[in-house]
Amino acid sequence: MESFYTKLLFSIKQRSVQxxxxxxxYISLASFLPLVVHQGFYSLSLFLKDVLIWNMxxxxxxxxxxxxxxxxxxxxxxxxxxLIFEAFSNLSxxxxxxxxxxxxxxxxxxxxxxxxxxxxNPLWRLPFGRPSWWSAEKGAFVxxxxxxxxxxxxxxxxxxxxxxxxxxxxWLLTKVFARLIPLFVLGFTAHMVQTKLINHVLAHYAIxxxxxxxxxxxxxxxxxxxxxxxxxxxxxxxxxxxxxxGGVALTSGCSLSxxxxxxxxxxxxxxxxxxxxxxxxATTNIQQIGDCIANTxxxxxxxxxxxxxxxDIVTWSIFSCVFVLARFATAAVLGGAIFIMLPxxxxxxxxxxxxxxxxxxxxxxxxxxxxxxxxxxxxxLCRVFEKVWNIVPPLLRYTSRAQEHTxxxxxxxxxxxxxxxxxxxxxxxxSS
Numbered sequence: 001m002e003s004f005y006t007k008l009l010f011s012i013k014q015r016s017v018q019x020x021x022x023x024x025x026y027i028s029l030a031s032f033l034p035l036v037v038h039q040g041f042y043s044l045s046l047f048l049k050d051v052l053i054w055n056m057x058x059x060x061x062x063x064x065x066x067x068x069x070x071x072x073x074x075x076x077x078x079x080x081x082x083l084i085f086e087a088f089s090n091l092s093x094x095x096x097x098x099x100x101x102x103x104x105x106x107x108x109x110x111x112x113x114x115x116x117x118x119x120x121n122p123l124w125r126l127p128f129g130r131p132s133w134w135s136a137e138k139g140a141f142v143x144x145x146x147x148x149x150x151x152x153x154x155x156x157x158x159x160x161x162x163x164x165x166x167x168x169x170x171w172l173l174t175k176v177f178a179r180l181i182p183l184f185v186l187g188f189t190a191h192m193v194q195t196k197l198i199n200h201v202l203a204h205y206a207i208x209x210x211x212x213x214x215x216x217x218x219x220x221x222x223x224x225x226x227x228x229x230x231x232x233x234x235x236x237x238x239x240x241x242x243x244x245x246g247g248v249a250l251t252s253g254c255s256l257s258x259x260x261x262x263x264x265x266x267x268x269x270x271x272x273x274x275x276x277x278x279x280x281x282a283t284t285n286i287q288q289i290g291d292c293i294a295n296t297x298x299x300x301x302x303x304x305x306x307x308x309x310x311x312d313i314v315t316w317s318i319f320s321c322v323f324v325l326a327r328f329a330t331a332a333v334l335g336g337a338i339f340i341m342l343p344x345x346x347x348x349x350x351x352x353x354x355x356x357x358x359x360x361x362x363x364x365x366x367x368x369x370x371x372x373x374x375x376x377x378x379x380x381l382c383r384v385f386e387k388v389w390n391i392v393p394p395l396l397r398y399t400s401r402a403q404e405h406t407x408x409x410x411x412x413x414x415x416x417x418x419x420x421x422x423x424x425x426x427x428x429x430x431s432s
Contacts, residue, residue, distance in 0.1 A: 019364045022182040023189055030193050038190040043122040045187025048180060050126045053343055057139030059169040060340060064140050064328055066166035068147025069159060081392055085385050086287045090327050093292040094320045100215040101300035102310065120194045140325065185364060188357030208301060209366060212294055216373045219293060220380065227383030241268040242379040249375040250368045258375050266382040279382045287381060288327060290373025298362055299345060302355050311349065319348040338363050
């Protein structure tokens with residue numbers, strides 16, 4: 001009995017469980033609450049969202065600056081290849097989600113947005129708007145510049161400033177806003193209930209979880225096959241080595257907390273086990289395959305269901321590039337990544353409050369699956385990166401030696417060949 005209460009207490013501490021309990025309690029009491037209470041919940045959620053968007057340029061700037069600065073401690077070539085590898089893996093997963101969503105959309109009804117009740121409005125909003133120049137993109141640009149300056153100048157004062165700033169914004173996300181997720185989602189859920197949109201979500205979006213689980217499993221199997229080869233026994237063994245890390249992520253909802261198990265499992269799959277200690281810590285906050293696939297998959301289908309058509313290639317290309325760049329500024333904890341992504345969904349996919357409410361609710365429900373996929377994919381890609389690392393540096397050294405050999409041969413031939421000008425001058429001298 002004591003063990004049961006211990007497990008129950010541990011479950012209640014999980015943010016996803018807290019959110020589900022708050023939503024269940026609200027839905028069961030919604031019909032007994034006056035309208036002003038629903039509007040109060042909605043006003044609180046909008047206030048939290050506005051505060052988040054105002055803080056995003058600072059958050060993104062410090063995260064990117066700290067990441068660039070910390071990479072400087074490793075070999076420049078290793079960092080360059082790792083950054084390109086991470087960006088490519090995230091981008092490929094976004095376009096994989098685009099293909100999967102396009103396929104799934106053909107088997108789902110085209111759903112129009114529910115007509116909303118116009119009388120349901122927030123009680124209050126912030127009296128001032130956010131200027132266009134105060135954006136996450138500008139924060140990323142400034143962060144990149146500061147990170148590069150700190151990396152190349154080794155300035156101790158700037159490095160301490162970036163470290164302190166990163167710790168503060170990470171504390172703000174993980175210790176403040178992440179803990180407010182139940183309230184954050186509650187207000188938007190109140191809006192959905194009062195405008196009858198909750199029925200729309202329950203009727204048409206529950207099946208997306210099943211579709212998503214299938215597509216995530218297929219992509220994970222592809223990554224393990226890419227790393228292990230076509231040997232089924234080796235693929236299964238590599239998956240088994242990372243299952244403990246995936247299980248911890250499934251229950252904790254945090255990729256960072258699984259790092260010891262991820263390093264241990266990944267090291268068993270590598271020819272150079274020590275490489276896992278360098279790759280996993282550097283990629284845990286950036287290379288989030290589960291997040292990339294899940295959120296872009298959901299974004300595509302929500303976009304199609306609300307607007308009645310698929311996002312065009314140009315829109316999706318711009319969105320995918322900004323989305324991948326933003327992954328370098330997210331924290332791999334419940335609530336961190338989605339908060340940074342909200343302005344991107346609004347700016348590049350024209351998401352409104354209802355669409356954001358849907359994707360927030362789905363992120364909370366699907367978070368264990370997404371986090372577990374992040375961890376398993378990081379472990380699988382660790383072996384893929386080892387293959388790339390074993391090929392690229394020797395290839396670059398061979399190319400460099402070949403170029404040096406070519407230059408030496410050209411220099412030798414030039415020194416051995418007679419100078420036509422000097423011969424001609426000598427002949428002229430003899431003639432005279």
